[in-house]
Amino acid sequence: xxxxxxxxxxxxxxxxxxxxxxxxxAAIEAGASVGLVGKSLLGKAHTVMAEGGMAAxxxxxxxxxxxxxxxxxxxxxxxxxxxxxxxxxxxxxSPDRVxxxxxxxxxxxxxxxxxxxxxxxxxxxxxxxAHVGDRTGLEMIRTxxxxxxxxxxxxxxxxxxxxxxxxxxxxxxxxxxxxPTGEFVLFRARTVVLATGGLGxxxxxxxxxxxxxxxxxxxxxxxxxxxxxMEFVQFHPTGMVWPPSVRGTLVTEGVRGEGGVxxxxxxxxxxxxxxxxxxxxxxxxxxxxxxxxxxGDRVANRRPPELLTRDVVAKAIVAEVEAGRGSPHGGVxxxxxxxxxxxxxxxxLPSMYHQFKExxxxxxxxxxxxxxxxxxxxxxxxxxxxxxAATCVPGLYAAGEVAAGxxxxxxxxxxxxxxxxxxxxxxxxxAAEEARDVSxxxxxxxxxxxxxxxxxxxxxREGGRNPxxxxxxxxxxxxxxxGIARTDEALRDALEDVRxxxxxxxxxxxxxxxxxxxxxxxxxxxxxxxxVAEAVVLSALERRESRGAHTRIDYPxxxxxxxxxxxxxxxxxxxxxTDAEPVSEPPAELRQLIEEGV
Amino acid sequence: xxxxxxxxxxxxxxxxxxxxxTVEIDEGMVVLDAIHRIQAEHAxxxxxxxxxxxxxxxxxxxxxxxxxxxxxxxxxxxYGEGEPITVTPMKAFPVIKDLVTDVSQAYRNNASIPRFxxxxxxxxxxxxxxxxxxxxxxxxxxxxxxxxxxxxxxVLRSHGKHEEFIGPTYLVRTAGYSxxxxxxxxxxxxxxxxxxxxxxxxxxxxxxxxxxxITITDNAIIPLKERVVDRFYDPLKALVRLVRRR
Numbered sequence: 001x002x003x004x005x006x007x008x009x010x011x012x013x014x015x016x017x018x019x020x021x022x023x024x025x026a027a028i029e030a031g032a033s034v035g036l037v038g039k040s041l042l043g044k045a046h047t048v049m050a051e052g053g054m055a056a057x058x059x060x061x062x063x064x065x066x067x068x069x070x071x072x073x074x075x076x077x078x079x080x081x082x083x084x085x086x087x088x089x090x091x092x093x094s095p096d097r098v099x100x101x102x103x104x105x106x107x108x109x110x111x112x113x114x115x116x117x118x119x120x121x122x123x124x125x126x127x128x129x130a131h132v133g134d135r136t137g138l139e140m141i142r143t144x145x146x147x148x149x150x151x152x153x154x155x156x157x158x159x160x161x162x163x164x165x166x167x168x169x170x171x172x173x174x175x176x177x178x179x180p181t182g183e184f185v186l187f188r189a190r191t192v193v194l195a196t197g198g199l200g201x202x203x204x205x206x207x208x209x210x211x212x213x214x215x216x217x218x219x220x221x222x223x224x225x226x227x228x229x230m231e232f233v234q235f236h237p238t239g240m241v242w243p244p245s246v247r248g249t250l251v252t253e254g255v256r257g258e259g260g261v262x263x264x265x266x267x268x269x270x271x272x273x274x275x276x277x278x279x280x281x282x283x284x285x286x287x288x289x290x291x292x293x294x295x296g297d298r299v300a301n302r303r304p305p306e307l308l309t310r311d312v313v314a315k316a317i318v319a320e321v322e323a324g325r326g327s328p329h330g331g332v333x334x335x336x337x338x339x340x341x342x343x344x345x346x347x348x349l350p351s352m353y354h355q356f357k358e359x360x361x362x363x364x365x366x367x368x369x370x371x372x373x374x375x376x377x378x379x380x381x382x383x384x385x386x387x388x389a390a391t392c393v394p395g396l397y398a399a400g401e402v403a404a405g406x407x408x409x410x411x412x413x414x415x416x417x418x419x420x421x422x423x424x425x426x427x428x429x430x431a432a433e434e435a436r437d438v439s440x441x442x443x444x445x446x447x448x449x450x451x452x453x454x455x456x457x458x459x460x461r462e463g464g465r466n467p468x469x470x471x472x473x474x475x476x477x478x479x480x481x482x483g484i485a486r487t488d489e490a491l492r493d494a495l496e497d498v499r500x501x502x503x504x505x506x507x508x509x510x511x512x513x514x515x516x517x518x519x520x521x522x523x524x525x526x527x528x529x530x531x532v533a534e535a536v537v538l539s540a541l542e543r544r545e546s547r548g549a550h551t552r553i554d555y556p557x558x559x560x561x562x563x564x565x566x567x568x569x570x571x572x573x574x575x576x577x578t579d580a581e582p583v584s585e586p587p588a589e590l591r592q593l594i595e596e597g598v
Numbered sequence: 599x600x601x602x603x604x605x606x607x608x609x610x611x612x613x614x615x616x617x618x619x620t621v622e623i624d625e626g627m628v629v630l631d632a633i634h635r636i637q638a639e640h641a642x643x644x645x646x647x648x649x650x651x652x653x654x655x656x657x658x659x660x661x662x663x664x665x666x667x668x669x670x671x672x673x674x675x676x677y678g679e680g681e682p683i684t685v686t687p688m689k690a691f692p693v694i695k696d697l698v699t700d701v702s703q704a705y706r707n708n709a710s711i712p713r714f715x716x717x718x719x720x721x722x723x724x725x726x727x728x729x730x731x732x733x734x735x736x737x738x739x740x741x742x743x744x745x746x747x748x749x750x751x752x753v754l755r756s757h758g759k760h761e762e763f764i765g766p767t768y769l770v771r772t773a774g775y776s777x778x779x780x781x782x783x784x785x786x787x788x789x790x791x792x793x794x795x796x797x798x799x800x801x802x803x804x805x806x807x808x809x810x811x812i813t814i815t816d817n818a819i820i821p822l823k824e825r826v827v828d829r830f831y832d833p834l835k836a837l838v839r840l841v842r843r844r
Contacts, residue, residue, distance in 0.1 A: 041647070042705065043743055044655045058723070099724045105714035107732050107739060107778060114726030132736065138654065139739060146771075150713040157705075180694050209649040243626020249652045355652055358671050359626070468638040512643030516695040519642025 003175070003448050005185040009035035009154065010435040011428070012174060012189035014161050015216065017045035018137075018417060019400025020195030021144035022097075022424030023431070024153045027193075030432035035187055036148065037156045037176060039211050043145045046197050046209055047420065050137025051252035051351065053119050053129030054417030056094035060115045062126040062298075067091040068593055069125050074415060075586075075594045076278065077123040077309050078379075078408025079548040080563040081229065084586035085386035086406040089426070094418035097425060098130050106143040108132055120257045123309040123412040125282075127257075127298075134252045134349045140417060159185065161215065162524055163451045164192065164223040164396070165443050171223060171395040172441035175451050179521065182514025184452050188443065190435035193389075193427045194220055194382060194398040199532045200233075201525075203375035204472075204479035207239055207250035213525045214532035216402035220382040221531060221576075225391040227569040228404040228581075229380030230532075231539035231550045234411055235484045237313035239374025241331035246359050248374040251334065251352060253413040255369075256306040258348050259294035260336035262317070263368070264325035270332075271305035274316040279308060294339055311410040311549045314373040318484055321372065331372030337365055373484055377416065379407040379549065380539070383568060389427035395438065399427035404566075409548025457506075458523050464509030467523040474501055474529060482537055487554045491541045498533045505530070534576055539567045542578050602674065604632055605684040606644065611693040616684065617641075623674055629685060630658050630669040633697070645696040653809060656744030660697050661686045666746040668809050688749040690758075701745055707764040710792055714775045715783040731779045738774035738818055740810040743767060747804035747814060753797045763794040766804035766814050773818035776825070786829035789822055798823070 011027040013020045016038030024036045038045060057070040070091035075082050098116070102108065108130045111117040120127040132139045149155065158179040165173045165188075173188040199214030200206040221227055238251040256262075264270050275283050283305045284290035290304035306313065317332050327333055336345055342365035346353050349364070356362040356369055382391055382398040386405060389397045400420045407415065458464070481494035505527060510520045545559035546552050565580040586594065602623045605616040621635040630648055637644050646669075648658040653671040660669050663677075663684055677683055691699035720726045747766035753759050764772075772789065775781050789795045804814040812818070828835065 040649055041657065041701065044649045044657050046649070048655045048742075049650045049652065102724055102780075103716050103719075105716075105775060105778060105781075107727075107736055110727055110729040110732065114728055115724065132739070135654070135740065138742065142739065146708070146713065149709050180698070180700075209651065209655075211649065244624055245627045245631045246652070351652075351654060358653070358673070359628070466638070466642060468642060472638070510642070516645035516698050517643045518637055518645060522642075 003184045003186045003452065005183065006188065007035055007154070007185070008188045008440060009033045010190050011193060011431045012037065012187050013193045013195060013428070014174060015045070015195035015197060015400070015402070016042055016155070017047035017195065017197050017400065018140055018144060018420030019424035019427070020193070021141070021148045022421045023193045023195055023399055023428030024148050025144065025151055026425045026428030027432040028151045028153060030429050032432035032435050034153050035156065035189065036153045037159050037161055037174070037187065039160045039179070040158060042155055042157050043141055045141065046211055047137045047141045049207070049209070049250065050140070050417055051134040051250065052121060052254035052257065053131030053136045053414050054094070054098060054140070055121065055124060055128045055412065055414030056098040056130060056418055057091060057128060058095050058098065058116060058118060058130065060111055061118045065126040065128060070128065071590070072594055072597065073124050074406070074412060077410055077412040079410055081408030081548070081566060081583055083386045083405035083584065084590060085584070088590070089387065090406055090415070090419060090422050093422045097418065097421040101140065101143050101421070104143050104147040106139050108139070119254060120303060120307060121253055121413040122256070122307045122313065124414065129257070129414040131254070133347070134254050134351050136417065160521070160524070161219065162455055164219045165447065166223050166393065167441040167443060169394060170438070170441065171393055172443060175448060177455065180516050182517065182520070186443065186448065188440050190438040190440060191395045191397065191431040193431050194396065194402050195400045195424060195427070196402045198378050198401045199529070200375040200377070202474060202478045202529045202533050203483070204475040205239065205248040206375040207236060207248055208375065213529050214378070215528050216398060217381055217535065218528040218531040220391060220393070220396065220398060221535070221569070221571060223393050223396060224571065225393045225396060226383040227381065227535050228383040228566050229408070229539070230535040230569060231543050231567065232379035232409050232548060233375060233536060234310060234377035234379060234549045235314045235373040236376035237310055237317055237373055238334055238371040240360065241327070241370045241372045242329040243360060249355070249359070250374065250376070251369060251371050252349070253310070255334060255336055255349060255352060256304070258336060259339035260306065260334050261304070261339065262306050262313070263333045263335065264320045265327060266325060270320055271308065271313065271316060274312060275305055275308065276312055283308065309410055310413060314484060315551060317372055327370045329370050331370045333368040334371045335368035337367060377401065377411055379409065379411050380404045387426070388430035389423050390430060395434065397427040397431045399423040409550065455524060458508050458510040458520065461509035464507045465504060467508050467510065467519055467526060470501060470504055470508060471522055471526055474498070474526070474533060478533060482533070482540060485551050485553050486540055487552065488541065491537055495534070495537045495541070498530055498537060502530045535569050538569060538576055538578050542567045542580070602632070602683070604636065605682065606633070606636065606697070607686040608644070608696050610695060614693065627674050628670055629662055629667070629672045629674065629683065632674065633669065633685065645694070645698045647698055654742060656742035659688055659744045659746050659749065661688060661749070666749045666807050668744060668746070671809060688745060690749045690751070690755040691745070703760045704745060704748060704765070704767065707768045708771060710764070711768060711772050711775070712783050712785050712788050714778065714781055716780045717782050725780050727779050734817060735774055735777035735779070737812055738770050738777060740812055741767065741770045741774070742810060744809060746807045746809065750803045750807045752801065752803065759794070759797060763797040766819065769793065769795065769798070769822060770812060770814055770818045773822055776822065784829070786826045790826045790830060795819070795823055795826060
């Protein structure tokens with residue numbers, strides 16, 4: 001099969017969300033020519049959906065805030081498994097990365113002194129999230145997208161990469177197809193940055209869009225890279241639960257940051273009962289204290305327990321529902337109408353207001369929302385070098401949600417957007433630097449034609465399974481057996497199911513032509529999602545404890561020895577194998593910082 | 599559970615037709631849900647763009663019964679029982695396939711806008727701005743680039759002046775830069791010439807259709823028109839410039 005369209009760049013960035021755009025900008029700044037490939041139209045990547053804000057210790061609202069406090073919050077939130085060097089770089093560099101966005105046209109909400117305002121969020125000691133109402137991701141992606149275009153990034157929209165090309169052990173480019181035409185296109189590059197985002201689409205109830213199929217995880221694995229922490233999938237505590245068609249759609253943590261309270265069917269503010277030992281003394285102990293904090297007295301009072309870390313809140317909601325104290329549609333109530341005026345709510349949470357009004361017929365300025373956990377974010381992903389974001393495959397980098405290490409066992413809200421710009425910048429700069437000393441490789445024609453023929457296979461079959469049906473089956477399996485509460489038995493079932501579905505891929509057929517054919521796209525996505533699903537299940541089986549976002553009903557407690565290891569997955573003779581690798585120990589002064597505070 | 603029949607545009611720009619599909623309807627469903635159900639059950643190759651399914655990304659724009667809409671925010675219950683629902687692609691753009699249109703011209707228009715250029719930082723840690731100073735610019739920055747205003751604008755929809763007029767979406771984008779208090783770029787020449795702002799005769803169709811409720815005509819286009827007038831057509835200022843030049 002002849003591939004007629006070919007492009008060459010110093011650096012190829014795969015993924016055009018926050019991390020990919022920031023990587024492209026950094027690589028261009030370093031003098032590289034950059035190709036930027038995205039599956040959607042530019043500016044529609046999942047970053048656009050981020051709501052609450054990006055965490056950076058600017059110290060605008062609380063001068064006591066600094067990188068050390070942010071570092072400590074991140075490490076504690078990650079339940080011992082964060083890479084300390086990544087957490088340190090992230091806490092140190094995020095203020096500069098955030099400020100730089102304003103120089104590129106971003107406009108964040110202001111504090112009274114004219115600097116950026118910072119909103120409180122779960123697990124953060126101080127109000128720390130620079131934000132624009134509840135559309136922070138939109139502001140970020142527009143700013144980065146326009147800046148990248150003006151800087152000269154060569155943008156390829158609606159183009160899906162389905163194979164990384166490796167020549168003599170180095171990544172040499174990627175093979176993709178144009179979604180509108182179905183034609184193949186070859187990208188050759190000296191170095192490649194993966195910035196493909198998340199993988200939540202493998203679950204039924206998710207805040208993620210169709211794009212979040214974990215492409216980078218599977219592409220990297222197939223190219224010989226290692227995956228780490230794949231069992232840690234964040235279930236965001238507050239997704240919509242009704243009506244059924246929007247189940248899983250995100251309700252920003254900003255609702256709680258602005259004072260929203262969680263109650264059960266009996267009207268009880270239940271989070272006071274769920275403060276873990278690790279955070280005892282850090283949170284308000286009475287509704288009165290929490291109210292005073294919401295009203296603005298933040299020095300003398302502690303924050304409400306609704307602002308505990310996401311893993312804690314999500315599990316508390318599940319426990320309430322299972323105890324029979326849930327809301328009519330199987331969630332709990334989230335109410336901000338009793339704490340804030342309608343004008344305030346509409347100004348600070350405008351898209352939540354419209355989302356509930358238009359999709360659920362609920363006015364959040366007068367009534368409570370019904371919310372429950374939704375699959376949201378992958379803490380795990382491609383294992384990278386903590387400073388350069390390089391993978392173990394020469395020439396291949398990964399940044400943003402596709403990369404592992406920063407968030408450990410649980411990510412703090414707001415740390416994702418800052419992750420994108422901190423590590424996007426680092427990956428782009430490092431990839432451009434390496435590209436100077438590398439020449440473009442010739443790709444063997446046989447490899448290209450083999451990959452292209454494999455992608456076309458379902459067109460040759462007739463009357464086979466519908467890829468949409470297979471996708472739905474996978475989503476149901478992951479939801480039921482690899483969800484928020486896991487057991488050895490269910491995980492073993494899931495592993496068998498996933499392997500069976502991989503076999504079923506060969507019995508799928510696709511009707512119609514190659515031009516913009518969602519059935520074909522879904523089949524190609526499924527090849528990727530099944531690799532991701534298998535990696536998640538294998539890691540979840542290995543971690544025989546409960547920690548952060550990973551909860552095992554059969555091992556309900558944390559195991560201190562497992563708190564010192566990450567599970568790493570690699571390909572060995574065509575099989576997926578798992579190894580335990582020790583977490584690197586922070587130096588003494590940082591360890592003291594984590595344990596005892598600033 | 600009730601069933602409902604949809605007429606959906608299938609085909610390309612010059613070779614298309616409406617096809618009827620009947621699917622079951624659940625409570626709370628939106629038009630995009632119905633399209634997805636048609637894909638899964640009847641027509642896996644039915645092309646539609648979508649991403650967030652929550653009105654935040656602006657990908658799923660189509661026309662529902664002839665009106666430009668985000669299909670993810672259009673509830674089926676808004677249409678009476680028995681009322682037919684017809685979904686067609688945005689008329690102002692060439693069709694690629696089914697409900698997917700070619701919007702590449704819009705991206706070229708965007709790239710032509712003179713970029714944001716800030717004044718030097720007010721302090722080491724950035725700029726100082728009051729919230730009231732940025733409210734107007736932030737209104738423009740709410741734009742999700744759904745192209746519904748481009749679709750409804752008669753300059754583009756009826757007269758096809760995509761080359762001559764950048765359209766409301768990108769006048770909003772320009773306003774987002776120009777209303778930013780730290781921006782120092784003069785875009786009036788661009789607005790008059792390349793952007794063709796004179797083509798807009800303020801019928802306000804764009805404002806009506808905006809899902810983000812941006813008051814496009816009053817708060818974006820008219821202030822930009824005023825800047826162009828001030829810069830090029832104000833006789834007093836022209837005189838001042840003439841004198842200064844001497």
